[in-house]
Amino acid sequence: MDGSLNPQHESIENIAQPTHNERARQRFVSSLRKRVMVDMAQSLRRAYEHEVLPAFKQAAKRPPRDGREIRRAMLEHRYFRAWSSLRYVAQELTWWTVLPQVERNAARINAVAKAVARRAGPGSLRLNPQLPIPRDVSAMDIHLMPGCFHTEFHPDDAVMGAVYNHGTQVFSAGLKLRVKGGGVANSIAQWLRVRFPTFKPKRILDVGTTDGKNLLPYLDVFKSAEGYGIDVGAPMLRFGHALARSHGYNVHYAQMDARQMDFPDGHFDLVVSSFFLHEQSMSSNRAILKEIHRVLRPGGAMVHMELPPADECDPYYNFYLDWDAYYNNEPHYAGFRAGDPLQECVRAGFAAKSTFKTRIPNYTTVPDAEFAAVARGARPAPAHGNGASWFIFGGVK
Numbered sequence: 479m480d481g482s483l484n485p486q487h488e489s490i491e492n493i494a495q496p497t498h499n500e501r502a503r504q505r506f507v508s509s510l511r512k513r514v515m516v517d518m519a520q521s522l523r524r525a526y527e528h529e530v531l532p533a534f535k536q537a538a539k540r541p542p543r544d545g546r547e548i549r550r551a552m553l554e555h556r557y558f559r560a561w562s563s564l565r566y567v568a569q570e571l572t573w574w575t576v577l578p579q580v581e582r583n584a585a586r587i588n589a590v591a592k593a594v595a596r597r598a599g600p601g602s603l604r605l606n607p608q609l610p611i612p613r614d615v616s617a618m619d620i621h622l623m624p625g626c627f628h629t630e631f632h633p634d635d636a637v638m639g640a641v642y643n644h645g646t647q648v649f650s651a652g653l654k655l656r657v658k659g660g661g662v663a664n665s666i667a668q669w670l671r672v673r674f675p676t677f678k679p680k681r682i683l684d685v686g687t688t689d690g691k692n693l694l695p696y697l698d699v700f701k702s703a704e705g706y707g708i709d710v711g712a713p714m715l716r717f718g719h720a721l722a723r724s725h726g727y728n729v730h731y732a733q734m735d736a737r738q739m740d741f742p743d744g745h746f747d748l749v750v751s752s753f754f755l756h757e758q759s760m761s762s763n764r765a766i767l768k769e770i771h772r773v774l775r776p777g778g779a780m781v782h783m784e785l786p787p788a789d790e791c792d793p794y795y796n797f798y799l800d801w802d803a804y805y806n807n808e809p810h811y812a813g814f815r816a817g818d819p820l821q822e823c824v825r826a827g828f829a830a831k832s833t834f835k836t837r838i839p840n841y842t843t844v845p846d847a848e849f850a851a852v853a854r855g856a857r858p859a860p861a862h863g864n865g866a867s868w869f870i871f872g873g874v875k
């Protein structure tokens with residue numbers, strides 16, 4: 479199999495093209511997700527407010543205390559059942575609709591990833607076939623993605639990277655979550671630029687980088703920086719490395735467990751993650767935050783985009799958000815949200831006064847002036863949900 483990039487396919491993410499019918503199915507799934515997450519979500523809230531809440535209050539002589547009580551009350555409601563089933567199906571179809579195009583092109587995806595890695599070019603790829611895959615990853619197909627992040631079917635396999643890359647586009651197409659790719663990273667990088675104008679990180683590490691989509695935008699904002707991305711899943715890194723190279727980014731990818739990194743102390747100016755920590759057990763999270771503190775230089779910053787903690791949300795939104803814990807193979811989701819992220823930063827070694835948590839708008843969906851006003855603290859961020867704003871927390875060492 480020829481691993482040279484066909485000029486028509488300038489990037490590895492363009493190799494697995496859908497047929498007309500596959501594209502139609504993917505568009506249907508993106509629209510279904512939008513229907514479920516936006517329109518039906520509003521009707522679900524109305525069903526709660528007009529039927530479930532009054533019945534609960536009548537029986538208990540008080541409103542529900544938390545999201546778990548609301549969940550128990552909603553479980554039997556016909557609208558919740560219909561909504562939840564559709565949401566589950568839309569999640570499964572997100573992956574299933576991209577599998578045919580990826581499987582059809584698997585040999586070429588793998589050959590191109592291998593050929594790109596062999597070529598001289600910016601960045602590097604360091605794999606460790608001996609690395610044990612943590613149970614947080616190997617025990618189940620997280621968010622119902624068949625094969626999860628680590629499964630390899632062939633030698634030099636990058637296929638799961640392609641499934642993740644294409645699937646997340648279907649996942650977010652109706653919701654503008656990853657407009658132009660890497661919406662989270664773009665938002666955080668722009669927030670850092672506005673909020674801390676003198677901060678110019680030279681080495682940036684993204685932990686749990688997956689295909690690196692939420693690492694690359696940092697390098698657009700901090701142009702002289704080198705990117706580092708670690709993950710336990712080799713297929714993600716092979717795909718991400720080819721992707722970064724085809725766009726000319728200088729990124730060093732390594733297969734490594736974030737609980738025990740092999741970087742020297744104080745190596746990085748900025749350590750980031752997105753959609754990562756809520757997939758870890760509490761003990762893993764503590765080990766990871768400690769490691770991040772170790773590899774940051776004094777004065778360096780750590781920023782995580784994560785789910786908002788339960789104590790920052792009303793009980794209904796907690797019920798709504800924690801759906802993933804029950805139906806989407808996200809066993810640590812609710813436990814993570816129940817914790818206090820700033821306390822965890824302090825436990826990892828950050829001084830309490832140097833920790834922060836806030837919400838920032840999605841940079842790709844608001845005008846620059848509005849984004850800057852929120853970043854400067856002059857106005858509040860849009861409400862959380864469907865990618866309108868991101869919850870971030872972290873600390874400065």
Ligand SMILES: C[S@@+](CC[C@H](N)C(=O)[O-])C[C@H]1O[C@@H](n2cnc3c(N)ncnc32)[C@H](O)[C@@H]1O
Pocket residue numbers: 612614615627628662685686687688689690691692708709710711714734735736737751752753754757762
């Ligand atoms: C939900 S994904 C992160 C998504 C990605 N950051 C993004 O924004 O698109 C979680 C990633 O963390 C990786 N991971 C899980 N446990 C890890 C660990 N202990 N060390 C390094 N990576 C890990 C998984 O393999 C997976 O690729």
